[in-house]
Amino acid sequence: MEASTLVPAFALLLLLLPLAVIKLLKPKASHPNLPPGSFGWPVIGESLEFLRCQRGGCPEKFIRDRMSKYNSPVFRTSVLGEPMAVLYGPAGNKFLFSNEGKKVALWWPSSVGKLMGRCLVSKVGDEARSDKKMLMSFFNPEALKRIVGVVDEVTKDHLRIHWEGKDQLEAYSTLKQHTFDLACRLFMSITDPQLVSRLADHFHVFLRGVIDLPLNVPGTNFYRSKKAADSIRKELRVLVKQRRVELEKKTASPSQDIMTHLIANGDENGKLMPEAEIINNMLNLLFAGHDTSSSTLVLIIKYLSELPYVLEKVVAEQREIAASKAGGELIQWGDLQKMRYSWNVISEVMRMTAPVYGSFREALVDFTYEGYTIPKDWKLHWSACTTHGDPDYHPRAPTFDESRFEGSGPAPYSYVPFGGGPRMCLGLEFARVELLVFLHNLINGFRWSLVNPDEKIIYDPMPIPVEGLPIRLRPRD
Numbered sequence: 085m086e087a088s089t090l091v092p093a094f095a096l097l098l099l100l101l102p103l104a105v106i107k108l109l110k111p112k113a114s115h116p117n118l119p120p121g122s123f124g125w126p127v128i129g130e131s132l133e134f135l136r137c138q139r140g141g142c143p144e145k146f147i148r149d150r151m152s153k154y155n156s157p158v159f160r161t162s163v164l165g166e167p168m169a170v171l172y173g174p175a176g177n178k179f180l181f182s183n184e185g186k187k188v189a190l191w192w193p194s195s196v197g198k199l200m201g202r203c204l205v206s207k208v209g210d211e212a213r214s215d216k217k218m219l220m221s222f223f224n225p226e227a228l229k230r231i232v233g234v235v236d237e238v239t240k241d242h243l244r245i246h247w248e249g250k251d252q253l254e255a256y257s258t259l260k261q262h263t264f265d266l267a268c269r270l271f272m273s274i275t276d277p278q279l280v281s282r283l284a285d286h287f288h289v290f291l292r293g294v295i296d297l298p299l300n301v302p303g304t305n306f307y308r309s310k311k312a313a314d315s316i317r318k319e320l321r322v323l324v325k326q327r328r329v330e331l332e333k334k335t336a337s338p339s340q341d342i343m344t345h346l347i348a349n350g351d352e353n354g355k356l357m358p359e360a361e362i363i364n365n366m367l368n369l370l371f372a373g374h375d376t377s378s379s380t381l382v383l384i385i386k387y388l389s390e391l392p393y394v395l396e397k398v399v400a401e402q403r404e405i406a407a408s409k410a411g412g413e414l415i416q417w418g419d420l421q422k423m424r425y426s427w428n429v430i431s432e433v434m435r436m437t438a439p440v441y442g443s444f445r446e447a448l449v450d451f452t453y454e455g456y457t458i459p460k461d462w463k464l465h466w467s468a469c470t471t472h473g474d475p476d477y478h479p480r481a482p483t484f485d486e487s488r489f490e491g492s493g494p495a496p497y498s499y500v501p502f503g504g505g506p507r508m509c510l511g512l513e514f515a516r517v518e519l520l521v522f523l524h525n526l527i528n529g530f531r532w533s534l535v536n537p538d539e540k541i542i543y544d545p546m547p548i549p550v551e552g553l554p555i556r557l558r559p560r561d
């Protein structure tokens with residue numbers, strides 16, 4: 085085993101040990117017809133291999149190896165200190181997405197719920213439905229039409245300040261800064277750079293403890309993460325108070341951002357969201373929508389540098405749109421609808437390297453899947469990476485081919501970068517706006533090349549280039 089794998093593996097062992105000991109003390113129900121598979125080593129289960137595959141850049145290997153070993157559409161394992169069934173392919177995705185709230189419910193490691201508090205991702209059933217509905221009214225296409233111009237403005241400012249005049253930059257960290265700035269501006273109308281920078285510093289610490297053992301003792305990532313979350317909440321509490329006053333004075337409008345929307349609008353019964361939950365939901369949106377987008381943007385840059393014939397067509401499409409605009413005119417919703425080829429390319433980037441490798445559910449009851457019993461409380465995993473690499477649904481799966489998305493595109497449940505069913509990504513349409521607007525400005529402003537064409541992508545837990553993807557830059561014209 086390489087040293088780079090041993091260190092996180094050892095850390096994981098330390099993290100899981102107390103949790104596993106607690107679990108071993110629990111009596112185990114006996115179930116005669118469990119899916120084939122192995123719970124692996126005592127205490128750590130198969131977590132080390134799960135982790136090794138992610139750090140090696142191919143999380144799907146963990147699943148593929150077991151699918152071929154057991155020759156079954158479902159297998160059992162134990163990762164993250166939990167007994168787990170992994171359901172394979174479009175059929176597994178369909179089962180989990182369409183049984184939300186019936187046989188299964190969204191599950192995140194307990195650290196997530198403890199840090200986020202009561203908000204969309206820590207709720208299930210009707211409560212989650214109600215929160216999602218309130219948030220969706222800001223993220224639906226009608227509402228997003230109003231913000232495309234702002235996204236364009238913020239993107240242009242970012243490129244002018246951080247990219248123009250540079251010969252070289254580290255793409256990943258720069259893009260992270262951009263997606264964070266954009267989220268602060270659009271979700272909460274924060275324009276003060278010092279506040280953005282303070283929030284970004286806290287957020288950086290916060291992220292390290294989100295998927296971790298929830299040990300709230302000094303020295304642990306979780307402890308630091310909790311402190312950082314408290315600091316973020318303190319800043320946001322001040323902001324909420326300020327927005328309330330502005331709303332009363334009518335110097336802010338209920339539709340200017342998600343925060344004012346949640347302050348001013350109730351749920352379907354007119355009940356207002358408690359202030360603490362508004363703040364938790366803002367924290368959650370920053371968490372869910374920031375790294376996913378920066379990771380996707382960095383992958384787009386990497387793939388386009390490796391595929392000159394694809395880049396050429398993206399350039400042609402984006403230049404035509406730029407040429408149709410008067411000088412200084414911002415991108416509008418209608419322009420995004422013309423970026424069909426570019427969106428197919430982005431979709432293929434997300435198929436080749438899924439920004440979110442998959443996620444988890446919990447069994448609400450004992451149920452049968454493909455003839456096997458899945459006991460209540462077991463965790464379930466669906467995998468976007470594995471589904472996207474399945475040659476039965478994506479012929480020549482390892483080859484980049486954006487034409488897969490022409491016409492009706494991939495078969496249902498075979499392309500799932502944003503999940504599916506009631507817990508599908510809330511920010512899908514927002515991400516489309518963010519990614520296309522960035523691509524438009526990047527393409528029209530710059531040419532770039534990779535400093536290290538062999539730079540590896542690993543999952544941690546999102547795909548990231550190990551060296552941060554340094555690129556050489558030149559203005560396009």
Ligand code: HEM
Nearest residue numbers: 372373376377380439440443501502503507509510511515
């Ligand atoms: C390319 C970018 C993105 C990708 C690939 C992505 C992917 C995903 C996936 C796979 C899920 C479903 C998890 C599950 O089924 O358990 C999800 C959920 C979610 N995403 Fe995204 N996401 C992206 C961007 C965003 C953005 C920009 C936002 C915020 C505006 C966002 C907010 C959320 C939220 C709040 C959820 C939880 C929904 C729920 O629990 O009902 N995402 N995302």
